[in-house]
Amino acid sequence: MNVNFSFVTPYFFFVFIVGFLFGEKAFAVEVVDIRIAQQEGETRLVFELDKSTEHRLFSLSNPDRVVLDVTGSTFSSASQEALKKLPSGVLQRVRFAQRDSGVRFVLDLAKKVKSKSSTLSASGKFGPRILVELEYGADKAKEVSVPKNLAAISNSKRDVVVVIDAGHGGKDPGAIGKYKVREKDIVLSIAKELAKDLASIEGFKPVLTRSSDVYLPLRQRSQVARSSNADLLISIHADAFTKSSARGASVWALSLSGKTSEMGRWLAEQEKSAELVGGISLDDKDQLLAEVLLDMSMNSTIQFSLDIGTSVLSKMDNVVKLHKNTVQQAGFVVLKSPDIPSILIETGFVSNATEAKNLGSYAYRKKLAAAIAKGVESSFLKNPPDGTLLAWKQNRSRSKVYVVSKGDTLSEIAKKNSVSVSRLRSVNSLKDDVIWIGQKLRIPSS
The missing domain is CATH 3.40.630.40 (Zn-dependent exopeptidases)
Structure with missing residues (x-):
């Protein structure tokens, strides 16, 4: 088919080129890699970018998940394999979807977490990065079995x-x-x-x-x-x-x-x-x-x-x-x-x-x-460091005093004040669980 281009004006080419350029800029940022680091009670995800851009982080429930929107970005196809290696602990799965505004990452969670994000500037061979932190603390089952450790921390006086x-x-x-x-x-x-x-x-x-x-x-x-x-x-x-x-x-x-x-x-x-x-x-x-x-x-x-x-x-x-x-x-x-x-x-x-x-x-x-x-x-x-005598004294000064009354037991007092029995024993230098009416017990801050 023969096409007559004589009617195509310079304005047409201007609109075409501008549209093309803006189309490119819409997704000018690439998420080139995602890494994960974990320690007890916290998971960190690093989203590596080839250029700086804005992002938004928010949480959703039923089911629990955290959403990260990376503005004006695409997700490198070569890096998508990394998603399979990320789930661990509280992080069950990472999904993504390309949207008009950029890439949306959905972090499916095993339970509720406290989430926050920050931007890390380019450094050395690494480009700008988005750091997502998921804080969830220890499991309740573990907390029940740790009173001995809590007492040790409370007693540490270095x-x-x-x-x-x-x-x-x-x-x-x-x-x-x-x-x-x-x-x-x-x-x-x-x-x-x-x-x-x-x-x-x-x-x-x-x-x-x-x-x-x-x-x-x-x-x-x-x-x-x-x-x-x-x-x-x-x-x-x-x-x-x-x-x-x-x-x-x-x-x-x-x-x-x-x-x-x-x-x-x-x-x-x-x-x-x-x-x-x-x-x-x-x-x-x-x-x-x-x-x-x-x-x-x-x-x-x-x-x-x-x-x-x-x-x-x-x-x-x-x-x-x-x-x-x-x-x-x-x-x-x-x-x-x-x-x-x-x-x-x-x-x-x-x-x-x-x-x-x-x-x-x-x-x-x-x-x-x-x-x-x-x-x-x-x-x-x-601001005393944890485990020091200064920190111990500070915690001690914040303790409240409980006067033992008729019918009280050490375990009930501990439960009522959200502290472990061993910690209550340790703070009050008790050798056993024997207490008496009128006795004053220091209750450490929980």
């Missing part, structure tokens, strides 16, 4: 471990300032005083990375913290600047850019992937999931570091002049422990005559160390 790192040392004197004061000597003195102060506070255990004039590589300082199961690493330094007018103390935490580069280093080193990050082993995870778990751990670590740094800074403000009145962030190597909150304290500028004189004074260093200790104590009292 110390908060604070590793104190005096910067430089040995062949490395650090900054040398006015009156020939050396950074390595100043910070070691402050570190020792800080250790004394923390040791005098019930519930704290200080550990020094160095207690004498020796040199330690930066990574080895972090390793001391890890091998000590540290809850906090404090690195102490003194600054110097070309202008003698520069002065003031500051507190630093790891920056987000520092976090990204460090995450790559951890995952690039095979032996590091076997270490625990927030209690999650990375050695059995593929690199994408390992990165997601590490990213979440480091985000939490950095936030806790910022909180502690703010508390320390507020106490230091009563003793020293501050260079910055907020916690600063940078990629210091000594701060780059993914699972250990870490802060670096610049105690002042030894290049400034006034501060060099102050830092050369034992009385001043002692005062500064006391302020840092108060800041650390204050922060951990507000």
